[in-house]
Amino acid sequence: MHALKGVSFDIEPGEFFGLLGPNGAGKTTLISVLAGLTRASAGRVLVHGKNVQTDYQAARRQLGVVPQELVFDPFFNVREALRFQSGYFGVRHNEAWIDELLEGLGLADKAGANMRQLSGGMKRRVLVAQALVHKPPVIVLDEPTAGVDVELRQTLWQFVSDLNKRQGCTVLLTTHYLEEAEALCGRIAMLRQGQVVALESTSELLRRASSNVLRFKTDQTLPDDLAAVARVTGRVVQLPAHDALEVERILARARESGVLAQDIEIRKADLEDVFIDVMENAAHAQGARA
Structure with missing residues (x-):
């Protein structure tokens, strides 16, 4: 059984794109392929024209990924973690941008705190800052607001929306909070069992409801x-x-x-109603083909 099967779509530069699906649909696998963490058995993935397999380093520099899991180094404070991440991408003299990230994500008063001392919500803010520290033109957010408070959700979306509108960053979002996708995403792909079952503008999807x-x-x-x-x-x-x-x-x-x-x-x-209808129709269609 394939984790992904026949998935193919383009995301335009500067687009805010949603990737939706139930648990196990293949969203995180697709992001892992995009980030070069998982090797696809067929096909190709390009990030700003760079092939993620044959030109990995160039492709990876174009990408900032915020993973679902809270992964952190317990030996660094927040500022040190961001400096280290900058160095990973060969970015020097990055203090001004680090300060802007700390301020924009509500981390300024935690800059000197050890990562182990932070709450789960604060750790997630640091993950977002780490993904953005090398100023990637493409941002991938994999369930960035799962289990976090309302304040963080509002802070994060304000900051990311500003990057999208002011700096033209391309954003790929996966989320189970469908009201977020409806409010933020101009176009949405829906996955079920590793296949794209819907790919349209958000407004067109809502018109179908x-x-x-x-x-x-x-x-x-x-x-x-x-x-x-x-x-x-x-x-x-x-x-x-x-x-x-x-x-x-x-x-x-x-x-x-x-x-x-x-x-x-x-x-x-709303989009949740559309999502349920699409998934039910896809289940019937996939069951009929089985």
Whole structure:
């Protein structure tokens, strides 16, 4: 079985590109191939025209990767870690940019702190700074806000968005927070079982979604016909509803079944709704081919 199969797409310079998929879809494998950490059995990957296998050093200098895992050297403080990373890429006299990174990522007051003393969120900020310290034109963010607080998420996205808009950096983002991808990414690829199952602009993906979603809370169990199409999280139920007549039909069916709907609201479909639809359709298609 292939971790990736027939994956092919281009990311334009200066683009903010999203790579989405469930766990095990192949996102991190694809990033590992891009970074030269995993060797693809076929095909080729170019970063700014540099082949990641045959011209590894040049390709790697074009790339800054923020991994999922918290990897750090326990013997350095924050500033020393960034200086060491600069030296890895042969970048000298980099103090001004290091200061800007420390300030922009909220690390200025931690510059002299040993890496072991930092919280998980602060360590993740350092990983971002290390990925950016050699000023790469391409930034890869692999689940950069997983398990971190709201403040870090806001700080990170403000800083990275500024790099994208002001300096024209290309950004490749993987995330399970789909509201982030919807807000930040101009174009999105969706992976399932190592294959691209959707590749379109974010706006086009959203246009494909059902027009509305009915949302309410209940303590009762939904009837089977509603449960089959509902997304249920605890007490919260969400159902696709294309128009007012369908909203009324769903609520009437719930009343008939003894389901008390509370805090009823209707919202526009978002990227999470699209993602679920794409994954379900892809599962049916891949199952039919199996």
